[in-house]
Amino acid sequence: MNHSIDRDKKETHWSVEFYEFLPVAFFKISKKGIINYVNVPGQKLTNRTATELLHTPFESILVENSKSIFHQFLKSINFEEQNQTCLVEINKTQDLVSKVSLHGNLSADAEWIQLVVIECLIEAESNISFKQEFEDISNVANIGRWELDLVTGKLNWSNKIYELFELNADVFQPSYEAFLSVIHPEDREKVEQAYSNSLIDKKKYEIEHRLIMLDGHVKWVRETCYSIFDPFDKPLKSIGTCQDITRQKELEIYLQKSEKNYSSLVENTDSLVWSCDQNGHFKYLNPAWEKLLGYPKHEMIDRPFTEFQPIEISIRDKEAFNKFNLNGDVTKNGYETIFLTKNGETKYLIFYSTPIKNDSDNIVGSHGTANDITFKHTLDLKLEETYFELGQRQYAIDQHAIVAITNLDGDIIYTNRLFCKISKYSREELIGKNHRIINSGYHPAEFFKDLYKTIKSGNTWYGEIKNKAKDGSYYWVATTIAPIKNARGEVKKYLSIRTEITETKEAGEKIKLLLKEKALILIEVHHRIKNNMNTIYSLLKIEANSQEDLAHKTILLDASNRVRSMMLLYDKLYRSENTDTISVKEYFPILISEILNIFPNKEKITTNIEVEPVVISAKTISSIGIIINELVTNSIKYSFLNRDSGKISFSAKTENQLLVICYEDDGIPINSSVDLQSPNSFGLNLINMLVKQLKGNVYIESSLGTKYRIEIKV
Structure with missing residues (x-):
């Protein structure tokens, strides 16, 4: 006997703990409708404490026209001994009524009735309309709300749902099948599976999918749903929201494409893209580095950049890098340095760096681009060599050839020493004078017309000319006159290089x-x-x-x-x-x-x-x-x-x-x-x-x- 009482107490204690953790309102009432137990969700639903509810008739919290419905509900449970359902309204406060769904059945020992109460609709009888507030918030957030009564099969949509689906609320009758028909065929199975899984694992789900409108255009929505179950794990109701995220999704797709394009650009560009941590260890390198240095990326990542430089250059660059980490100064003209390829070949690079900062504005790394300027550096060296060689050649020419430069009118603007020596004129006497100053009169006018016609057309003239010196003596020169052009190909000056051939000419005669x-x-x-x-x-x-x-x-x-x-x-x-x-x-x-x-x-x-x-x-x-x-x-x-x-x-x-x-x-x-x-x-x-x-x-x-x-x- 005592063992039986103890077992009943344990079972009662276990049942109370179980009911307390139910997510829905649960009442334990007698066959006559007296409340013997209510869990916390039930107290919240009725807006009453357990003290106010216990040992009172359940119908006392109902509106007047719902009491007869409740009486019939009790009668059906007591006599038919089957699960019963009905819709009634309860008084939450003096001016607030809530429509609820009652789901009841006899207990296993048929001594009392288990009652699950699910709120269906809230209607404010006062001037404050909760429904209107919800609709306003939903409109701002572009969110629609829906409820599916799994007992009756009735589906309710908020106005926003009709708006999202572009359907007429006065004509269209909502149903689960109609909802599925609006879903994009490629997403339909995914949505159905998500809903089916939620009914099995009793978990809320969130899913993004597409809708196809009547005119064929596509919308993206984010749907959330959770379901309410009775104590016997039977689903009673599903409640969900549907938010239009088309613009957000289009932006995401655009950003994904932009990111993909940017990534493709970085991965395929010939420019060297890189990032380093604060210690100078490479954290990212695009494929151009592999092509330039010959190292696979995995052999360079997480290694300091100085390991890929000549020793003397690495010491210099390490100091410059540490200084950059302190002040983060960005050099617009770039920083030139040297790297070594895997086979030891020298590569000249110019770096453009930007600091990476954390939320505290502290430098935690750097990133940027670099360009291979090896070819340019080689050209610069060759250019320097060319300038040197030109200087040497100029010196050699001045020692052995008669050189003069004139403007387009033939006025002398430069002469070398040998020109002065052979013509017997000083440099001061020649500069600014026309080349006719040394005309001997030996050649006919047609001779010089042909000469000027050739050089004015941009071509080089070759020939032998007999000139007259200041002292009246004559001398012969083998002459080459070439036009000097600017970058646009326009003739700006004439360069004359002559070699004295007087003795040769006389010997020839x-x-x-x-x-x-x-x-x-x-x-x-x-x-x-x-x-x-x-x-x-x-x-x-x-x-x-x-x-x-x-x-x-x-x-x-x-x-x-x-x-x-x-x-x-x-x-x-x-x-x-x-x-x-x-x-x-x-x-x-x-x-x-x-x-x-x-x-x-x-x-x-x-x-x-x-x-x-x-x-x-x-x-x-x-x-x-x-x-x-x-x-x-x-x-x-x-x-x-x-x-x-x-x-x-x-x-x-x-x-x-x-x-x-x-x-x-x-x-x-x-x-x-x-x-x-x-x-x-x-x-x-x-x-x-x-x-x-x-x-x-x-x-x-x-x-x-x-x-x-x-x-x-x-």
Whole structure:
């Protein structure tokens, strides 16, 4: 018996503790409706203390028209012994009424009734409207409120919900299915899952999702929801809010894109982006550092920047960094320093730094950008070297060349020492004067017109000028006049560099005179040689005609023909202005014609001659003339023997710095057994010897006739 009482006390104590922690109002009433227990949420809901409520009829807190509903509610529970629900109104204060939902059922021992009370709607009977205040706050915060009675299935929306969903409250009937239809199809499952999970784990949830309006445009909302459960974990009601966060979400998306773009810019820029802590340890480096120094980022992060510098530079930069940490002075012109790549190569960098400060305005690090100026530094060094070299060259030029600079009108604005020395004028006498001060009058006006036309068009003029010195003497100079242009390509000045060539010019005149005399002598020599050779030719001809022996006669005639070809050459040289060289186009065709004229049947021989105007020395052409004489003579005497006609083809042209002579006849071909290196005929032996003297080559082909190809360097 005592054990049973103790157990009942423990169970009662445990039940009281359980009910106290329920999140909803809970009443324990008798079957007649007398309140035996109320938890703290119940006291708050009714705005009464436990003392005021205990042992009083529950209907005493109801409005008059709700009492009959409550009586029917009790009757149903007592007789049907099933869970019952009803809606009633309670008096919270004298002028404040609250609509509540009652959920009741008999206890396990059927001795009393468990009653869960859930507030449904608050209506102020006084001039103060709580509902209006809530609506005003909701409008300001752009928040709508909804309630879903899970017992009746009824869904209530605040005006703001209709506004958010862009629906007409007078036409549209809210429902859970209608709510789901407004949710974006891609978010619908996520929202349903969140709500289902909250009913299982009994926790409040918050979720952001999209809505699709009737016209197709999208809104973003933040939805919160919590549910109320009875003591048996049965969900009774879900209450939620819905806030329009479209502008906020668009801003977030924009910021995310901006951050992504900025991050992409930083990650892909060639500029070096960095950040360091207060100790100079790298905390962030963009990929450009890897590309420049050759270290992977993980080998540089959390290491001091001084570890990547030459020792002497790191000491200097560490002092500068410590000073920067004290004052945070930002240098607009940047800070130049040196880093070393992984393979030891030197890189020159310029840093632009900004301090990082905490909320107390203390410097806790630094960040900024850096640029690789190695190429610029190299150019600067080369520029310094160039300036030095230019200075040295200027000095060297001044020692050996006559230099002057004039304006566009030809007035002298600079002269060097040599100009003064050769012109016999002082620098003071020359500066400001026009260049005509040294005009000798030797050159015609057209000469200087051409000079100025060239330099005014931006081109450089080259030539030789005869000038007159102050003392009346004359001197010659090899002159180069170049325009000096500005950055826009406009001519602003003229630079003249001259070299005295007076002695060279005078020597040249003497040489010309000597050459003229030599030419006259050579002409006379050629004339005498020609006359002597003509005498030899005549004697050989007379001697040949006096010979009765045919072999002797033939030898003498061949010799006379060779002399005749040489006579033709000297005749050409005698008549030519140039006695050292001659064009093969003027010599070879006439030579072939003269050789053919010797033979009685020349009319039956047709020729095809193609010769380019190649100029070669008289010595070379003399040897080639003898070779041609042998070739033509052999064709007439041997190839065309006992024939009524014949054809000779001859060409002379240049190929790859070679004079190529091709001779071909259509007569009896030469014996294929003939060896050019040791021929048994005098003619071929002579041809071979002369070609070797000219350092050339000769090739013979025989098929329908005989073809010679002779190659001689010219």
